[in-house]
Amino acid sequence: MTEKDAIDQPGTLLVGTGENARQIGxxxxxxxxxxxxxxxxxxxDMRGTKAEHLAATAADAGLGFCRLDYSGHGISGGRFEDGTISRWTEEAAAVIAHAVSGRMILVASSMGAWIALRLVQRAAEFALSGRIAGLLLLAPAPDFTHRLMKPQMSEEHFRALRTDGFFTEPSEYGPEPNIYTRALFDxxxxxxxxxxxxxxxxxxxxxQGMSDPDVPYQHALELVSHLPFxxxxxxxxxxxxxxxxxxxDLALIRRAVLDLADSIAKEG
Incomplete structure (x- = not known):
């Protein structure tokens, strides 16, 4: 099955109340x-190459599939500048509660791995205990603001956070600059x-790619040291x-996720 044949159904979910309410696609x-x-x-956003490939992989294997856009991303509402790890984690948990039943594998890319690990740590709070059956982390970037960004930031960056509440940097992945807010760091x-x-x-x-310019492979190895043996x-x-x-890379991801799914299914 090709990516374009793997049809999943769109939906929206209102997360938060009052001024914090946002429609999550x-x-x-x-x-x-x-x-x-x-x-x-x-x-x-949820229509990227890896997400589409994963949708096709799930369809081929007959597995359930779910993806979302965090607030300020893709088709979801809310301002990107209001986004934080806590906020995006809560949105992911809300969509999972709404759209997913039973056990799941969290397949998470870059910052998504941070959110996946926070879902694991807050599993009881989000009624996910015993349901997260596997993690596939791609170029994982947990704690990236603290461990990857702060050591490389100039005094000008820190001054901008204090005075303006944000700073911007050119993005290698699109014409719009990346925006990093004081709220995100805090x-x-x-x-x-x-x-x-x-x-x-x-x-x-x-x-993890060893030629990754954004997340050094040593970061992934450091993450391993914090995981069970x-x-x-x-x-x-x-x-x-x-x-x-x-x-x-996509073929490797496909094999990895199907291996995880197969081992989980065999456990019953």
């Missing part, structure tokens, strides 16, 4: 467990996951970049 299709749940990265500090052991209670597979598989792609969207 998502797409889902029913199928066998475990459902594949796509969590995209910073400023990405909230990021309150959501750090790479401080202690992260009890995932499920197998974890990581795929068992059930963690890490694949380093020597010439892989941050996108991991080449045909060979």
């Amino acid at each position: 998502f797409r889902s299709r029913p199928g066998a467990e475990p459902t594949l749940v796509w969590l995209g990265g910073y400023r990405s 909230d990021g500090d309150a959501n750090l996951v790479m401080e202690d052991l992260i009890e995932t209670h499920c197998p974890v597979t990581i795929i 068992h059930g963690v598989v890490t694949t380093l792609v020597r010439d892989g970049d941050h996108r991991l969207s080449r045909p060979q």
Whole structure:
């Protein structure tokens, strides 16, 4: 099945109340467990190459599938500048509660891996205990504001955060600059996951490019040191970049997620 044949149904969900209310766009299709749940990265949307490929993979295997746009992304409402890890995690949890039943594999790219790990840590709060059966993390960037950005920031960046509440940088992935807000950094500090052991209670597979200019592969290896000793598989792609969207990368992602799904199905 090709990406264009993997049809999932669009929907919207109102998350939050009052001034914090925002319409979150998502797409889902029913199928066998475990459902594949796509969590995209910073400023990405749910119609990207990897998300479409995952939709086709789920359809081929008869698995359920769900993806969403965080607020300020894609078709979802809300201002991008209001976005934080807490806010986007709560939106992902709300869509999962609304559209997904049974066990799931969180397939998360870049910043999405941070959100996936926060969903794991807050599983009881979001009624997800025992339902997150696997994690596939692609170029994972948990704690990126604290561990990847702050050490590289200039005094000018810090001054802009203090005085303007944000700073911008050119993006290699589109014409619009990336915007980083003081709220994102402050909230990021309150959501750090790479401080202690992260009890995932499920197998974890990581795929990381060694030529990634945005997330050094050493960051993925550091993440592994915070994961349980068992059930963690890490694949380093020597010439892989941050996108991991080449045909060979997509094939690797497909094999990894189907291996996870097969092992979960065999557990019953």
